[in-house]
Amino acid sequence: MGILAFKALSKTLAGGRTLFANIAASIDTPSSIALIAPSGHGKSTLLRLLALLDEPSGGEVLLEDRSSAGWEPQAWRCKAAYVAQQAVMLPGSVEWNLRAFSRLHGTAFDEAGAKALMAAAGLSATGWSEDADTLSGGEKQRVSLVRSLLARPEILLLDEVTASLDRHSKDAVEKMLLALQAKSGTSLVWVTHDLEQARRVSTRIWFLADGSLWDGESEAFFRQPPTEAAAQFLKQRTMEAVD
Ligand SMILES: Nc1ncnc2c1ncn2[C@@H]1O[C@H](COP(=O)(O)OP(=O)(O)OP(=O)(O)O)[C@@H](O)[C@H]1O
Ligand SMILES: [Mg+2]
Secondary structure, eight states, X not given: OOSEEEEEEEEEOTTSOEXXXXXXXXXXXXXXXXXXXXXXXXXXXXHHHHTTSSOOSEEEEEETTEEGGGSOHHHHHHHEEEEOSSOOOOSSBHHHHHTHHHHHHTOOOOXXXXXXXXXXXXXXXXXXXXXXXXXXXXXXXXXXXXXXXXXXXXXXXXXXTTTTOOHHHHHHHHHHHHHHHHHHOOEEEEEOSOHHHHXXXXXXXXXXXXXXXXXXEHHHHHHSOSSHHHHHHHHHHHHHHHO
């Protein structure tokens, strides 16, 4: 059974600019995929389409081989969870945020699991009674990630979830997510501007450029850029890293 797929997917903005047209890919086995593209090229838009948080201009998205039209969006998002680029805390304490899923679905709160995830994310010292709004950007980002993980999604759509983290916390989060994948078979789609991270965490690349999607093996992408656009993108990033 397929996990997640999209077919002939297009997105044209209200102003007429086409972000991508007729792109397709499918995740058939638990995978870790890095979605990369220059800023403004539609990475967040594609992730949001895959979480049914935005409408495509054409084409379809399928979860477990069933088109989105046949899914209740809430049920879809429990399986394919979007973790936002800008973490949004619910008003209230850290614990209130962590309990969001169980509260919403009337399920038991896995306190031990939440504690373990908070520790794995480097947040064992964060008080659960603290007002979530007073946390730092990097702490909010990790609490939001732990909150998503407690829903036990099958696919995590990760929108620059380590962007405001220092190297140590970034490593902790990468390790936590890769361990989760190894243990539970959770698929990961990472949007990142950090190519070293893309290389570390993924075995597959989705590269968006000129409205189309290149889909292939991660090592091959970095070893021998498959398209002119990919070569230019990698060259530019290498030059930026030297600056
Ligand atoms: N709901 C919307 N209405 C109008 N324009 C939008 C909407 N969502 C995104 N856009 C535009 O689509 C383009 C792509 O945005 P998107 O956020 O998907 O890019 P991105 O690749 O994630 O960029 P970044 O790396 O900066 O996060 C941008 O020009 C953005 O302004
Ligand atoms: Mg984005």
